[in-house]
Amino acid sequence: MIYLEYKELVEEIKKAAVKFYNLRYQMSNGGNLSIRIPGQDWMLVKGTDVAFDEVRAETLVIADFDGNIIEGKIKPSKEALLHGAIYRELPKVGAIMHCHSPYATAWAAGHETLEFSTHHSGMKLGGYVPVFDTHSYAVPKECFPMILQAFRENQNMNAFLLRGHGQVTVAQTMREAAYLAELVEETAQISILASAAEK
Ligand SMILES: [Zn+2]
Secondary structure, three states: OOOHHHHHHHHHHHHHHHHHHHOOOOOOOOOEEEEEOOOOOEEEEEEOOOOHHHOOHHHEEEEEOOOOEEEOOOOEOOOHHHHHHHHHHOOOOOEEEEEOOHHHHHHHHOOOEOOOOOHHHHHHOOOOOEEEOOOOOOOOHHHHHHHHHHHHHOOOOOEEEEOOOEEEEEEOOHHHHHHHHHHHHHHHHHHHHHHHHOO
């Protein structure tokens, strides 16, 4: 049985995944989430085609930042390469949440950035949440430089949206990354409801 050494990280990732499935922020078997393995250039990441409510030790994998399997019996998620590129670029990032939450994805369809519809979101989401066009169900490698460049130019950036796809948040811990993703979704929902309420 793998991951005994990383039991706490497995529990942390499973808790966030199941919560997001129950919130319907990630339905079906897409999305991805990962945690950096402390002291290594490795990550604990969801296996490909695994639903968020199926996340457990057996459906997770330890991979390096290029997606090569270190430990585990399942291929890492297709988004693992993007997560690896972010971990490599941003040493302070310890966890990444990617989900296809409906309001954030709907907002991205018609906007270039997330609008900070509440004081709380303006304060917590680093002041800038861009929308990227990546034209694919999984972010292709050629789009990584555009995303990493945005992080370089915006030191407080901790979230971005993918048009026609979903959202990604980064933080020190899985708990924080999940809360940021909930805030992105809440913010998009309020913006959409507010625009319907305006005359
Ligand atoms: Zn996705």
